[in-house]
Amino acid sequence: MVESLRILTEKKVLSEYSKDAGIRTIEPRAVFVAEDEGDLLQVIRRANLDGVPITPRGSGTSIPDQSVGSGYVVVQAQKEVQISGREFQCTPAVIKADQNSTLEQSNLWMPVDPSSYRACSIGGMVSNNSAGARTLKYGSTLEYVKELTVVLPEEGRRVVKALPLDEALHGDGSTRKVANLMVENWKTILHERPKTTKNSSGYRLERLIHDGLFDLPRLFVGSEGTLGLISRITCQARGRPPLRSLMVVSIDSLKDMEVVVEELRVSKPSAVELLDKSIFLKARRGDLLRQFRGSQKGYLVYAEIEGKDESELQRAFEQIASNEKLAEFDPFLLTDPGEMSKAWETRDLTLTIAGEMRSGNRYPVPGIEDLVVPPGKLRDILAFLETTFADLGLEFISYGHAGDANLHVRPLLDMSDGRDNKLHREIMRNCFEAVWKMGGSITGEHGDGLLRAEYVKEQYVETYELMVQIKEIYDPKWLMNPGVKLQRP
Ligand SMILES: Cc1cc2nc3c(=O)[nH]c(=O)nc-3n(C[C@H](O)[C@H](O)[C@H](O)COP(=O)(O)OP(=O)(O)OC[C@H]3O[C@@H](n4cnc5c(N)ncnc54)[C@H](O)[C@@H]3O)c2cc1C
Known part of the structure; x- marks a missing residue:
């Protein structure tokens, strides 16, 4: 049998795999590069024998510290x-x-x-x-x-x-x-x-x-x-996706957002997204906003409309444009594929650009990250966030999937400063408690990771033990990504 499993232990490689898009740096003991399932079985055997945990890894773009671990990091090479x-x-x-x-x-x-x-x-x-x-x-x-x-x-x-x-x-x-x-x-x-x-x-x-x-x-x-x-x-x-157009609405403050989002949702759009213009300005990327009408203040709400042909798209637009509450905000429509793809690229770049923002030593820190509440609670969570950060005198960024009331929220903090570190934990707890009261979840898409594992037992007061039981059916020795999502009792 040809040995295909590669085991990498060079300092440079270990350092590369000690980070993902999260906060923590954790150096693995070794990085295993597997070509096939035979290799994966070998890794499992070896981890069992050595009593060393396994952290599976794809591209390492996850945010709440999920693809870093102190044991064997496993990547797979085959792409088919x-x-x-x-x-x-x-x-x-x-x-x-x-x-x-x-x-x-x-x-x-x-x-x-x-x-x-x-x-x-x-x-x-x-x-x-x-x-x-x-x-x-x-x-x-x-x-x-x-x-x-x-x-x-x-x-x-x-x-x-x-x-x-x-x-x-x-x-x-x-x-x-x-x-x-x-x-x-x-x-x-x-x-x-x-x-x-x-x-x-x-x-x-x-x-x-x-x-x-x-x-x-x-x-x-x-x-x-x-x-x-x-x-x-x-x-x-x-x-393949049907024809699309993109409605863009400019709003001055988050107070207007719930009305806009509620009215847009009536037309069953495929996406309703929120962009905060200040992120682009503070990161000196205001050039990206020139493609949109209106001032450089406030927020943009995107609503993507789909239709099987041009006339269906036009009808959907007319329905939205004739909505009196929305008309106040002067919505405009992008139909040119080039313009639409530029607008989507701006949306997709938001997090990367936000990462360039600085306020002294402070920068946007993940943690609260992607909280989600029932759609009817969008106004409540926004009001809560605005009051909380205003009371603390902290800047924060907020953007994301408004149609699902799933917001990406990052306060600007200096994590090398002990006080900001403590504040970060307090803010996470306060925000999550507010989310739980509203029937929401601490994460709509990025997952729990190591960063938020301690909150999962409060998210699921009644079923946390059941989740632990299920994990232990497959992984009784807690070899697989221990500490991520669930904490060992
Ligand atoms: C700029 C930016 C934008 C983002 N935008 C979004 C977004 O719009 N929506 C969204 O949902 N997320 C988003 N993310 C988060 C992240 O990109 C996604 O969660 C992504 O799917 C993770 O893929 P990955 O290959 O990087 O996985 P990794 O980070 O390598 O791993 C993610 C998790 O999957 C596990 N894993 C990976 N491969 C395997 C495997 N073969 N078997 C078992 N477990 C495995 C890892 O252990 C880890 O727990 C964004 C991140 C960044 C940095």
Whole structure:
């Protein structure tokens, strides 16, 4: 047998893999580069033998400290996409932008479009249940995953797919155990789920049983590498997107946002996004705003409209334009593909540009990051954020997926200053407590990571123990990304 597993321990490599897009720096003991499932099995054997934890890693663009760990960091080298009818199968290392191009050649499309699509991997998207601007209409990654091949710490290689619930309840070992736990706790799970349109906190238990099926792949979607290594992914694709136009509304303050978003949602847009113009100005990228009408103050709200032809698009625009409440804000329409793609690029660049902002030694710090509340609570959460940061005399940035009431929020802090560090923790707690009171979730798309794991047990007061039980069915020794998402009791 040819040995294909590479084990890298050079200082330079370890240093490169000691960071992702989060806050922490954690140097791994070694980086394993696997070519195939045989290699992944070897890594698992070795980790079991050495008692060293495994951190699976894709492109390392995750934000709440998820793809860094002190043990063995595992990356997969193979990049393959195969299309079969309306489904595609790929290896986890495939980059989302490359998957888009491959599907496009067959007139297919997978609508989940994180702003990091040029860099992030499909494995990372699946493991984080990633989402994007069009999740408002098309859902998150979870909706598209049909089947996964996983390499588990105790069971080795397994193919997981949805089964009739009855079959799962009487099926093989781990599937039967999880299915039975789900049925026993189903009422509590439904009662406790966040009342939001998006969620990436904890395991997505409330989505595992549907249409008489036990949909086990959905347990692994959003599990942040805490259950096993994903080695193959089968997803549903859709036909190419219909025609689109982009409505842009300029507002002076966040107070106007709820009205605008509520009115726009009536027309069932595919995306409703919020951009804060001050981010671009403070990062000296005001040039990007010249493409839009109006002053350089305040915010922009994008609403993407889809239609099967020009006349349907025109009707949708007229419906929005005739809305008296919206007309006050003088909405304007972009229809030229070049203009629209420039506008979307500006939106996709927001986080990268925000990273360039400085106020003295302070910079935008992730943590609160991507809180989500029920859509009817958008006004309440915005008012809470404005008051909280005004009282603290702190600058903050806020932008994101307004249609889903999923906001990216970062206070400007200096994390090398002990007082700011303490303040950061206090702000996170205050914001999350407000979110919980509103029926929301601490994360709509980026996941819990190491950074937010301590809050997951408060997010899920009644079902946290159940999540721990489920983790231990697959990973009793806590080898897989320990400390991420769940904390060992
Ligand atoms: C500028 C910027 C913009 C972003 N925009 C968005 C956005 O719009 N929407 C959004 O949802 N997110 C966004 N993100 C967050 C991030 O890009 C996504 O979560 C992305 O899908 C992570 O992919 P990755 O390949 O970088 O994964 P990584 O960061 O490498 O890993 C993410 C998680 O997946 C696990 N994992 C990776 N591969 C495997 C595998 N094969 N088996 C098991 N577990 C695995 C890791 O252990 C980790 O827990 C953004 C990040 C940045 C920096």
